[in-house]
Amino acid sequence: MSLAGTASAKAQPSMLARLFARQELALLVCLLLVLAFFSVTVENFFSVRNLTNVLGQASLPLIAGIGCAVVFISGEVDISIGSLLATIALPLIIIMNDTNSLLLGISGALLFGLIIGLVNGYLTAYAGINSLIVTLGTMFIMRGGVYLYTGQRAIPDDASLDSFIALSDGRLFNVLPYSAVIAIVLLAAFAYVMQHRPFGRQIYAVGGNQEVARLAGYDVRRVKFICFIISALLATVAGIILAARVGSAQHTAGLNFEFQVVAATVLGGVSLAGGIGSLTGMALGVLILQFLSNGLRGLGLPTEWQLVITGMIIIAAVAFDEAKRRRANGG
Amino acid sequence: MSVDFLHPEKGAAIDTNVPALELRGIDKRFPGVVALDNVDFILEPGKIHALMGENGAGKSTLIKIIAGVYGKDAGTIRMRGREVDIKSPRDSLKEGIKVVFQEIALISEFTVAENIFLEGYPTGRAGSIDWKKIRADSAALFDRIGFNVDPSARTGSLPVSQQQMVEIARALAHEARVVVMDEPTSSLTPNEVSLLFTVIRRLAALGIAVVYVSHKLDEVFEIADTVTVLRDGRHISTRPIGEHTSDTLIQDMIGRRIDNLFPRKRGAAGSKIALSVEKLSTAKKLNDVSFEARAGEVLGFFGLMGAGRTELAKAIVGYDPITAGTITVDGSRLAPHDTRTGVKLGIGLLTEDRKSEGLMGELPVYQNASLASLGAFARLGFVDKASEHRAVQDYVDRFRIKTPSLFQQVKNLSGGNQQKVLIARWLMRGLKVIVVDEPTRGIDVGAKSEIFALIDRLAGEGLAVIMMTSEMPELLGLADRIAVMCEGRLTAIMSREEATQEKILNAAIG
Known part of the structure; x- marks a missing residue:
C-alpha cells in the first residue's frame, strides 16, 4: 500500500467549473447574457447611443461603488453615501453661485466630503462603534440637515458654468459621457491600488483577518479610517456629477442610492464579511443591474417590477456564491 | 546587525x-x-x-x-x-x-x-x-x-x-x-x-x-x-x-513529581455495546470502517497524518455526511449528518480544533459549559440561570477548572482548562459515547495527566470513550483496545495486551 497517489486519483474539477470559480468571469458571462437577451428583445437596445447612455447612468454607482467595495473589503460598511450626495451638493452649488468658480465649488464639496469621511472613520476605527450604526446615524443626520437647510426646496445652479454642465451632458469624442470616463479612470486607479500596492493588500488583510493583520504589524485602525475617507470622497465625486445632472442641490438627491450601490457591490461578489471580492466584480455587478433595468424599461415593464426582479437576483446571486464556497470547502 | x-x-x-x-x-x-x-x-x-x-x-x-x-x-x-x-x-x-x-x-x-x-x-x-x-x-x-x-x-x-x-x-x-x-x-x-x-x-x-x-x-x-x-x-x-x-x-x-502520567482507576469494561459502526464510508476519506465500542471502555484510534481519524470522529457523531454504512448508538440508528439526533442519542465530539469548532471564545465559561443541555435548565422556555450556574459551578469544582469566575470569557482560559469546559459540556448532557479527537493537543504535561485522569473517569462512569490520537504513549497508556487506521481504512484492532509499538506502526503504514 503506498501513501502517495491518492491525491492524483481524485477527479479534477471540469474546465467549466474552474472558469466559474473565477468570480469575475461568471459575472462577465451574466452581463453578456443580459446584453444578448435585450439586444434581441428590445429595439435599439444594442445601439451606441443607448449603451453609452447606460454607461453614463452607471457612472454614479460605479464611482460610489468603489468606495463601498473598499469599505466592505476592510470588513466594515458605509451606508451614509446616499445622504452624502445631497449634502455635498449644498456647498458645491452655493459656492458656485457666489463665486462663479467650478474649482472653488468642487473644493468646497470635497472638503465637506472629507469631513464626513473623517467623522465616519473616526467613530468606527478609533471610537470603536459599529460602522453600520455610525453610518446609519450620519445618514439620518445629513439627510435631516439638508431638509432643514433647504426647507425642502431645491437650490438651483444659477451660475450655469459650461464646465459644470459638461459634467452632465458632455461626451468624450462625442461618444462616451465624461462621467463614464471619470468612473473608468477612478476604477482603473483603485483596481491597481487594491491589487498591486501594499496599502491595497493591507485593506484585504485587515478585512480577511484583523488579528492576523495586527500581528503582521499593520495599523488596523488607520487602514479602516482611510477606507471611510476614500468612500466619502468618492461619493462626493458622484454627488458632484449628480448635481450637474439635475442642475441644482436637491434635498431628495441620492435617496436610497446607498442601497442601489450595496446591492450592486454584493452582486459583484464583494463579501460583507470582509477580505473577499474585487473592484472588477463590483463594476460588473453595477453594469448588470444597470443594463437589466434599462432593458426591462425597454420591454415596458413598470419600475415596481424592476425592483422585485433586482431583489430576487441579488438573493439568488449571493446564494449561488455561498453554495459555491461551501462546495469549495468540501462541506 | x-x-x-x-x-x-x-x-x-x-x-x-x-x-x-x-x-x-x-x-x-x-x-x-x-x-x-x-x-x-x-x-x-x-x-x-x-x-x-x-x-x-x-x-x-x-x-x-x-x-x-x-x-x-x-x-x-x-x-x-x-x-x-x-x-x-x-x-x-x-x-x-x-x-x-x-x-x-x-x-x-x-x-x-x-x-x-x-x-x-x-x-x-x-x-x-x-x-x-x-x-x-x-x-x-x-x-x-x-x-x-x-x-x-x-x-x-x-x-x-x-x-x-x-x-x-x-x-x-x-x-x-x-x-x-x-x-x-x-x-x-x-x-x-x-x-x-x-x-x-x-x-x-x-x-x-x-x-x-x-x-x-x-x-x-x-x-x-x-x-x-x-x-x-x-x-x-x-x-x-x-x-x-x-x-x-x-x-x-x-513543582512535584508525576509518578504516573496515566493513572488507571477504572475497572474492566462492561459487555454492553454502546456504539456500533458498520461499513462506514465517506466521499472523501473513509472506506468500509466497522467496529464496536462497549460501555466503560476506551477505544483508541491510531493513525499517521491523513489516516482519517478526524474524519471518522466527525462522521460517527453525525457532523459530516456519509456515503454508506450505519451508525448505531445505544441501540438506536443515527441518521447520518445529523448532530441533533446524535446529541439526543448520547454521542458527542470533543473536537481537535477547540478554537473554531468547540468553544465560543467571547462567551463566558458557564454558557460554554451549558450549551448542549440548555433544555434541562428551561422553565417555561426560559433558561433558569440559577440552576444553570449551580450545575456549571459543580463541574468547575469537580474538574478543578482554573477560572476567576463563571463569567470569565472562555478564550482567556488556558488550553487544558478550555478542554475541561468542553468535557463538562458533554457530561452535563448525559452522554453514552464520547469521541475525543487529540484530547491533549496544545496542552502541557501536568494538565495532560489531569485530562487523562478525566478520560479514565469518564470510562469508569460507564461511557464508551473513542479516542483519536497520534501520540503512542497516550494510546498505550489509556486505551483498552487499539484500532489502527491507514488511508481511511481500519487496518487492525487489538487489545492492549497484544499491542506493541511495532505492531501498531506496521498497521498504520498499511
Missing part, C-alpha cells in the same frame, strides 16, 4: 557578547490573574533557548509581550543592550523579532507566497508590489528549508500541517535577530520536524537567538541549548540542557 535567512551573506557578524534580547522584572496582570510576576528572560545570540512550563505558567503571555501583542505592566526590555519600548506587533517586528504563533495566523484568502511577505511586500518600480519576487523568494525559501508547499496555493485550502510550514517560512522571510517558535511542530510529521530542526540549527549558526516553546520533552532535549522553566507566572529556573533530566525538568515545571 540582523540576519537574513535567505541571504545570510548580506548580514554582518553578530556580537555574541551582548544578549540579543533581555527581559527583566516583567509583570503582567489580567483581571483576577497574575500572569507574570517579576520574570527575567535572557536570550543569547546564536543559542536555542527552550521555554517550558505548565498550563497557565505564563509562557504564552511572555511570548505575546515579546511580540508586542500585550503590553507589560512593569519591567524592562533590551535589545542588544539598548532599552526598547515594544507597544505593538509593529514595534516588535521592527526590532527583528519574528514569532511563529501556536494558533495559525495567516490570511486564508491570500496565496501562500503573499502570506509569507505579509509584513512587508517587496516593491519594485514606483512602489508597485513585486509579485514575481514574492513568488520566487517563497519558492526559494521552501526549497532552502526542504518543506514541500506550493507558494501559489490559496492558504485556506491547505491542511493545517502545511499552514504551519507557511508560518515557519514567514518568520524566515525577513531579516531577524530573534525567532520565537511557539509549539511549531504540533501538526508536523517526524520527517518535517527534523527538517525544522535543521533550519533552527542553521538560524542559530547565523547568530540568531531562537526561542523554542514545546511540551514535547524529547524535542527540547534534542534541540535546546538552554531551558527556562516558568511556573504560575514566576521564573523557576534557567539551566543548560545538559544539567537536566526528564525528571528534573518535569519537577521544575510542576
